[in-house]
Amino acid sequence: MKKDKSGCDLSTCMFCRLCVPEWRPAIQAHKQTYTVKKGGLLFKEGDPVQGIFFLFSGSVKVHKHWGEEKELIVRFARRGDIVGHRGVGSTQLYPVSATALEPVEVCFIPLEFFQASLKVNHEFLYAMMLFYATELQDSEQKMRNLVNMPVKGRVAYALLLLAEKFGQDAEGNIDLILSRQDLASYTGTTYETAFRVMSELIQEQAIAVSGKSIAVTDTAKLQVYSQLQ
Amino acid sequence: MKKDKSGCDLSTCMFCRLCVPEWRPAIQAHKQTYTVKKGGLLFKEGDPVQGIFFLFSGSVKVHKHWGEEKELIVRFARRGDIVGHRGVGSTQLYPVSATALEPVEVCFIPLEFFQASLKVNHEFLYAMMLFYATELQDSEQKMRNLVNMPVKGRVAYALLLLAEKFGQDAEGNIDLILSRQDLASYTGTTYETAFRVMSELIQEQAIAVSGKSIAVTDTAKLQVYSQLQ
DNA sequence: CGAACAATTGAAAAGATTCAAGAGTTGTGG
DNA sequence: CCACAACTCTTGAATCTTTTCAATTGTTCG
Numbered sequence: 001m002k003k004d005k006s007g008c009d010l011s012t013c014m015f016c017r018l019c020v021p022e023w024r025p026a027i028q029a030h031k032q033t034y035t036v037k038k039g040g041l042l043f044k045e046g047d048p049v050q051g052i053f054f055l056f057s058g059s060v061k062v063h064k065h066w067g068e069e070k071e072l073i074v075r076f077a078r079r080g081d082i083v084g085h086r087g088v089g090s091t092q093l094y095p096v097s098a099t100a101l102e103p104v105e106v107c108f109i110p111l112e113f114f115q116a117s118l119k120v121n122h123e124f125l126y127a128m129m130l131f132y133a134t135e136l137q138d139s140e141q142k143m144r145n146l147v148n149m150p151v152k153g154r155v156a157y158a159l160l161l162l163a164e165k166f167g168q169d170a171e172g173n174i175d176l177i178l179s180r181q182d183l184a185s186y187t188g189t190t191y192e193t194a195f196r197v198m199s200e201l202i203q204e205q206a207i208a209v210s211g212k213s214i215a216v217t218d219t220a221k222l223q224v225y226s227q228l229q
Numbered sequence: 230m231k232k233d234k235s236g237c238d239l240s241t242c243m244f245c246r247l248c249v250p251e252w253r254p255a256i257q258a259h260k261q262t263y264t265v266k267k268g269g270l271l272f273k274e275g276d277p278v279q280g281i282f283f284l285f286s287g288s289v290k291v292h293k294h295w296g297e298e299k300e301l302i303v304r305f306a307r308r309g310d311i312v313g314h315r316g317v318g319s320t321q322l323y324p325v326s327a328t329a330l331e332p333v334e335v336c337f338i339p340l341e342f343f344q345a346s347l348k349v350n351h352e353f354l355y356a357m358m359l360f361y362a363t364e365l366q367d368s369e370q371k372m373r374n375l376v377n378m379p380v381k382g383r384v385a386y387a388l389l390l391l392a393e394k395f396g397q398d399a400e401g402n403i404d405l406i407l408s409r410q411d412l413a414s415y416t417g418t419t420y421e422t423a424f425r426v427m428s429e430l431i432q433e434q435a436i437a438v439s440g441k442s443i444a445v446t447d448t449a450k451l452q453v454y455s456q457l458q
Numbered sequence: 459c460g461a462a463c464a465a466t467t468g469a470a471a472a473g474a475t476t477c478a479a480g481a482g483t484t485g486t487g488g
Numbered sequence: 489c490c491a492c493a494a495c496t497c498t499t500g501a502a503t504c505t506t507t508t509c510a511a512t513t514g515t516t517c518g
Contacts, residue, residue: 064369066377074369086369089362095369118355125354126347132361133318139368140293140303140315140324146376147417148295151506180465188376190507195466380474409497419475424498 030113035105042083042098042106049087049094051110055079058104059166059176062086062096063185073186074139076101076176078166082131087111102177146188149226154187155197157226159207163216172208172215179212259342264334271312271327271335278316278323280339284308287333288395288405291315291325292414302415303368305330305405307395311360316340331406375417378455383416384426386455388436392445401437401444408441 033056036042042053045065055077062075062083074096077083083106087094109117118125145157159174166176184194201207206221207214216222262285265271271282274294284306291304291312303325306312312335316323338346347354374386388403395405413423430436435450436443445451 064373066373070377072373072376074372085362086366089359089366095366118358119351122348122351122354125351125358129347129354129358129361130318132358132365133314136361136365136368137315137318137324139365139372143303143368143372143375144293144295144301146372147301148299191464192466192508193506196506199466420496421476421498422474425474428498 030110032108033105034108035103036100037103038100040100042100042104043087043094045094045097047094048092049084049111051108052085052088052114053083053098054107054109055081055083056105056107059101060098060104061101061182061186062098064096071185072188073182076162076165076186078176085128085132085135101182145226151187151189151193152197152200153225153227154189155183155194155201155225156206156222158183158187159214159216160219160222160226163219168216171210172217173210173213174216177212178214259339261337262334263337264332265329266332267329269329271329271333272316272323274323274326276323277321278313278340280337281314281317281343282312282327283336283338284310284312285334285336288330289327289333290330290411290415291327293325300414301417302411305391305394305415307405314357314361314364330411374455380416380418380422381426381429382454382456383418384412384423384430384454385435385451387412387416388443388445389448389451389455392448397445400439401446402439402442403445406441407443 036058042060043050045063057079059076059078060083061073062077063071063073065071077098083098084094086096118128145154149157162176162178163172163174166174168174180194180198181191183198184191187194189197198207198209201222202209204218204221206216206218206225208217209215265287271289272279286308288305288307289312290302291306292300292302294300306327312327313323315325347357374383378386391405391407392401392403395403397403409423409427410420412427413420416423418426427436427438430451431438433447433450435445435447435454437446438444
């Protein structure tokens with residue numbers, strides 16, 4: 001791991017990686033690295049935007065709320081991902097919350113410094129634009145799935161996506177501890193329905209559950225459910 | 230209307246407006262303006278990305294397909310809006326189609342020139358990044374609505390959004406001729422369901438229909454349906 | 459141990475889709 | 489100007505999916 005003086009892992013921190021060397025000292029001065037424990041909030045929907053977060057380790061869910069009860073998980077983020085960028089734009093408020101699913105180490109960049117960097121560092125700005133463009137594509141792909149797929153297809157699709165993003169061990173276990181409730185919120189359904197669908201998938205030996213982790217055992221079966229048409 | 234030599238309306242063309250004056254001649258040389266008739270395609274999902282479109286007049290729907298029958302309208306665009314930017318990113322293919330709802334005049338910028346402009350024009354790049362960020366927020370807002378709102382709420386929300394975006398005349402008619410089928414595709418439901426919901430809203434005098442245009446007559450009632458919680 | 463919370467299951471209800479069929483519109487060619 | 493075909497519009501009824509409610513079991517943790 002290449003780390004800079006403040007302990008920032010250059011291989012995973014997009015911000016530090018993209019900054020030209022001369023800027024490093026300024027970044028050192030502005031960024032803050034700290035940890036958030038499991039269940040802790042990085043920021044909350046409706047809060048004024050303070051800055052951007054880069055994750056060094058751990059994982060978080062990014063979610064939008066609906067009344068007191070309901071939520072929709074928009075995205076999961078892990079080591080190397082950016083969080084809080086959804087606050088950049090017209091409004092001054094975060095449109096989503098970010099909650100740690102396990103202890104996370106974050107690199108926090110205050111908004112003013114982040115924006116100043118964007119203004120000065122063309123490469124970084126370009127990378128950020130591409131990043132937003134990709135996020136937009138993903139978001140709309142997910143939107144179509146939510147609208148046109150039955151729950152089973154959405155769960156299958158979600159598991160394939162998570163397996164790819166978080167990786168799997170030898171047994172196929174996805175490297176993310178995910179509660180049924182969170183899976184339900186991610187696939188836009190209720191806890192009970194998510195549970196029932198999971199049971200079916202286990203029955204069909206498409207997936208397996210051991211302890212708290214979920215394993216994809218038959219990718220092809222899941223692909224059938226998450227297929228177009 | 231301030232127009233440049235090629236007939237580009239500077240007040241509505243984000244691209245031309247953001248370009249520094251010295252760049253205008255180069256733009257003139259690269260961009261193409263032409264019209265697409267009603268029902269015509271600007272580009273199709275899966276096509277290789279050729280460039281970006283800026284709309285001078287008319288309106289288009291941006292939609293994703295699902296098998297042969299189903300589609301989800303992701304967004305409507307009008308005068309001044311950008312279309313085709315969803316193709317920018319990892320893949321080389323448009324993730325959506327764009328179809329003219331009425332005759333449109335477009336300013337087409339080939340991708341290479343668009344990207345070259347981004348590389349050179351910092352202001353433009355910054356504006357594009359903010360634009361993507363805003364689109365992302367809108368997309369996720371819509372996603373939450375699709376997941377958590379009943380159809381009636383989604384239709385109500387859609388109509389309020391369209392009224393705001395496209396404007397209304399004295400009678401409240403939204404300045405966009407929208408078929409029930411398109412409204413259904415936009416709200417992620419079927420033609421019949423959209424029809425029934427519209428009938429209810431007419432009954433409740435929240436909206437009115439005269440000819441092909443839809444009028445919002447009682448904003449407050451629609452807001453109740455599209456409300457959070 | 460007991461309290462709180464997560465998991466599990468069944469049954470009823472709600473919401474939306476699908477199918478089907480008839481009414482109304484539009485456009486075309488004779 | 490009418491007849492016909494091809495649409496879109498409109499409505500009812502059956503069906504399916506998903507949610508909701510409710511009740512029971514299992515697990516965790518102070």
